[in-house]
Amino acid sequence: MTTYDDRANRGGPPDRAYARAGEDLTATAERVRASVESVIEGKPEVVRLSLTVLLAEGHLLIEDVPGVGKTMLAKALARSVDCSVRRIQFTPDLLPSDITGVSIFDQQRRDFEFKPGAIFAQIVIGDEINRASPKTQSALLESMEERQVTVDGTTYELPSPFMVVATQNPVEMEGTYPLPEAQRDRFMARVSIGYPSGDAELRMLDVHGGASPLDDLQPAAHAHDILKLIDAVRSVHVAQAVRRYAVELVAATRTHPDLRLGASPRATLHLLRAAKASAALSGRDYALPDDVQALAVAVLAHRLLPTAQAQLGRRTAEQVVLELLQQTPVPTADSGHVTGAQAQGGASSGGRRPGPRRL
Secondary structure, three states, rough: OOOOOOOHHHOOOHHHHHHHHHHHHHHHHHHHHHHHHHHOOOOHHHHHHHHHHHHHOOOOEEEEOOOOOOHHHHHHHHHHOOOOOEEEOOOOOOOOHHHHHHEEEOOOOOOOEEEEOOOOOEEEEEEEEEHOOOHHHHEEEEEEOOEEEEEEEEEEEEOOOOOEEEEOOOOOOHHHOOOOHHHHOOOHHHHHHHHHHHHHHHHHHHHOOOOOHHHHHHOOHHHHHHHHHHHHHHHOOOOOOHHHHHHHHHHHOOOOOEEEEOOOOHHHHHHHHHHHHHHHHOOOOOOOHHHHHHHHHHHHHHOOEEEEHHHHHOOOHHHHHHHHHHHOOOOOOHOOOHHHHHHOOHHHHHHOOOOOOOO
């Protein structure tokens, strides 16, 4: 009988140095989370997802109606980490060269000199990304996937860590251009902030009424701390059964009758990376099916296109993902693996396994 954390059965000694390093990294992630939550009132799940995407080396799309704090969330995340930050206000007259940069002829040197655009930062905030034309939106495609920019035949590497946090208004609002499928597929996750509760809105009036809390927000971590966290997430173990579960869940979207476009293989990779980051934030060095389930809607729904019949029936992509979560078999002890609770407690093997090592 194996477990999801099947490295425990290989007979090797426990990695105490690794565990101690993991505890330090967990404390760093907790500081960043608390810093962002000091600005975003009453939305801990949104803050956690944002941090999950950062540690999974992904990009985040924040979609909601105006005025609920989309840009505030992006700025709070950026200022909580001591990284270079650039903000791009997407407008209909924005040009691709404003994002990527442009080569300008230098009269003194008698040669072209490259002037980097706004994309050359570690955290890039794209505000109202769907108010720019599709031509301008496509300027982000190469940088988001390959973390580089090619201008006039020359390729320039982007700094690390690198993350795009984009906000957009719902597509039915005036002056918006829907993001193309290739653009949406490059965002690891999409999140909607939603309206705050009454108590959270009252606290917001107290905190934001006099001055913006962003003015006093100090970095809770440095860029090298984030890189260490990213390395820790890469080392999170994912058992074969959990990998297969993620593949089957994504594959089910490609054959669902209510969808005319299912999730891509990139979506499977993003779902796995996000699950590993979620496990690390939960203090585990191994991922569980619970991590995949918790992130499935955020990672998959924005990539799916419902059929015309589904749209007429008011069926959303989120509903389809939730339905597939109910239909896709979850790995259990019957399939040769134990459940998440058993993986932590070792109930299936009759012995007492140590608790999960912290990351």
